[in-house]
Amino acid sequence: MVDTGNLKSLTASISAVTSPFRTYLNELYDRYKSLQEGRVADYIPELSLADPNWFGMCIVTTDGQVFEVGNCDQLFTIQSIAKAFVYGMALEDHGRNLVGARVSVEPTGEAFNSIVLDDKTNRPYNPMVNAGAIATTDLIKGKNATERLKRILDMFQRYTGRELNVSMPVFLSEKATGNRNRAMAYLMLNFGMVTERVEETLDLYFQQCSILVNAKDLAMMAVTLANGGKNPITGEQAIDERYVQDVISVMLTCGMYDYSGEWIYRVGIPAKSGVGGGITAVVPKKLGIGTFSPPLDEKGNSLRGIKVCEALSQDFGLHLFNMAKPDRVLEDWLHGSAVDSW
Amino acid sequence: MPKVVSIHSYRGGTGKSNFTANLAASIALHGYRVGIVDTDVPSPGIHNLFGLEPEAMHQTLNHYLWGETSIEEVAYDVGGNVGLTGDGQLLLVPASVKADDIARILKDGYDVKLLNDGFRQLVKGLSLDYLFIDTHPGLSKETFLSIAISHVLILLLRPDKQDYQGTAVTVDVARQLKVRNMLLAVNKTHSKLNLQALRQKVEETYNIPVAGIFPLSEDVVQLASEGIFCLKYQDHPISQEFKKVALKIMEIA
Numbered sequence: 001m002v003d004t005g006n007l008k009s010l011t012a013s014i015s016a017v018t019s020p021f022r023t024y025l026n027e028l029y030d031r032y033k034s035l036q037e038g039r040v041a042d043y044i045p046e047l048s049l050a051d052p053n054w055f056g057m058c059i060v061t062t063d064g065q066v067f068e069v070g071n072c073d074q075l076f077t078i079q080s081i082a083k084a085f086v087y088g089m090a091l092e093d094h095g096r097n098l099v100g101a102r103v104s105v106e107p108t109g110e111a112f113n114s115i116v117l118d119d120k121t122n123r124p125y126n127p128m129v130n131a132g133a134i135a136t137t138d139l140i141k142g143k144n145a146t147e148r149l150k151r152i153l154d155m156f157q158r159y160t161g162r163e164l165n166v167s168m169p170v171f172l173s174e175k176a177t178g179n180r181n182r183a184m185a186y187l188m189l190n191f192g193m194v195t196e197r198v199e200e201t202l203d204l205y206f207q208q209c210s211i212l213v214n215a216k217d218l219a220m221m222a223v224t225l226a227n228g229g230k231n232p233i234t235g236e237q238a239i240d241e242r243y244v245q246d247v248i249s250v251m252l253t254c255g256m257y258d259y260s261g262e263w264i265y266r267v268g269i270p271a272k273s274g275v276g277g278g279i280t281a282v283v284p285k286k287l288g289i290g291t292f293s294p295p296l297d298e299k300g301n302s303l304r305g306i307k308v309c310e311a312l313s314q315d316f317g318l319h320l321f322n323m324a325k326p327d328r329v330l331e332d333w334l335h336g337s338a339v340d341s342w
Numbered sequence: 343m344p345k346v347v348s349i350h351s352y353r354g355g356t357g358k359s360n361f362t363a364n365l366a367a368s369i370a371l372h373g374y375r376v377g378i379v380d381t382d383v384p385s386p387g388i389h390n391l392f393g394l395e396p397e398a399m400h401q402t403l404n405h406y407l408w409g410e411t412s413i414e415e416v417a418y419d420v421g422g423n424v425g426l427t428g429d430g431q432l433l434l435v436p437a438s439v440k441a442d443d444i445a446r447i448l449k450d451g452y453d454v455k456l457l458n459d460g461f462r463q464l465v466k467g468l469s470l471d472y473l474f475i476d477t478h479p480g481l482s483k484e485t486f487l488s489i490a491i492s493h494v495l496i497l498l499l500r501p502d503k504q505d506y507q508g509t510a511v512t513v514d515v516a517r518q519l520k521v522r523n524m525l526l527a528v529n530k531t532h533s534k535l536n537l538q539a540l541r542q543k544v545e546e547t548y549n550i551p552v553a554g555i556f557p558l559s560e561d562v563v564q565l566a567s568e569g570i571f572c573l574k575y576q577d578h579p580i581s582q583e584f585k586k587v588a589l590k591i592m593e594i595a
Contacts (some may be wrong), residue, residue: 010486014454017458
């Protein structure tokens, strides 16, 4: 008999339904659903249309269990979350030395849209601020704009396991209002940190920010990194495993804008957020977290998303440097049966 | 702690609903609060045994799955209908027998998570001691779910080749789902069969204990699908066999 893994995959999906971990996530959802703080991003009209009540969280484990609670199919734009993954692609295209010459990996403590370059080297501080992301986007290979965008979309498809699209209205709005980013790009051109195809690169940058994803996609992207670059559901390698550590490192130090220091201290899970309301968070070798909720705090991070990651980190001891015995043992909660606590 | 018991057979016509109703009643006779959910949404029927008329079933499991009601509200107290005595209770969640309702649930499907959460809510909300799940024959998502959450899975089969083969498939699935306890029950055996030899053969085939063997009974057939046999004829050998299976379940769960 040929075993194609169908029974195993159906069994995994049922065990996710009956797992106590799903009950736990449902309780988290109920706890934070009513949170009424924060503001939906409104620097372009398309983002302000988001419903502040939207709230979804998805967790995928490296052994392929999928947990979804709330609005996990609702699409929104990926925004800054794309930066981490495009950085990974730039590393694959050129290697560490060249990429490192164009963009540093120092956290800035400055806002994401600050126009600051390193005094001595003229490099942007890190790939997670806009300037750094534009510099890494410039490095994406391809003979023309179409091919470069296609390569980026194909990369995201390897992570998520489904075909993604760019939201045309968001892209056009980003492009129309993106003068600050344009200024940064030209400043970097002046210093020779980006190439002459600067308008094409800016378009590519605005397009990658406008890719439509959902909470499940963000969890798939995170778990793929957690799993050494290999999507645990499709088995496809999304990124060369050698560069997984680079991507996760910059997420850890710079992923949550100028909240990153506090984030490492309190949550200790490498993560990247976007002003669309998404957060993708990587617990290496264990799981990926994807959350979506549009209301943001003053630093631009999704409020409910932060709460969910904080709770998961504390309750299951997922902080990278946690040494104490956690309140709950992840394995037991993932693979146990909720029925025993009925 | 409340216990979940699923009754399943690979093929139809094994007498699954009858078996479930009688076993649930035998346990209720010990003074327990017993819930029964008819998850056989494509071909519901167990409500007949509990004397619940379709006209009295205003809302059903289907309505819960469509988000129109809570699951406790579609649980009907049927102990009185079938002459249950003592402190026990029988609470039935029927599935709709209306063709349109069946068509809707087959067409649109439903979220299996909702069924799981419904079972949980029912057990908690009604303080059940036992939850019995009457399943649709064959394998489906709800079968997988009910096997996964069961403390005891009872596989009902008739002594013929097709049932033997199908049961082996279900046993594989149940083991993959790490089922806690599995029991077999053989139904509709010919009266001339050597029951001891049959038991031995079935137990050896699956390496699972046989909890009970039920000969094809004129008496049960006569009662057809109305009423609960072992409540009406408590001293009948068939009722005694159910009592034995009930004791075994109360022992392990």
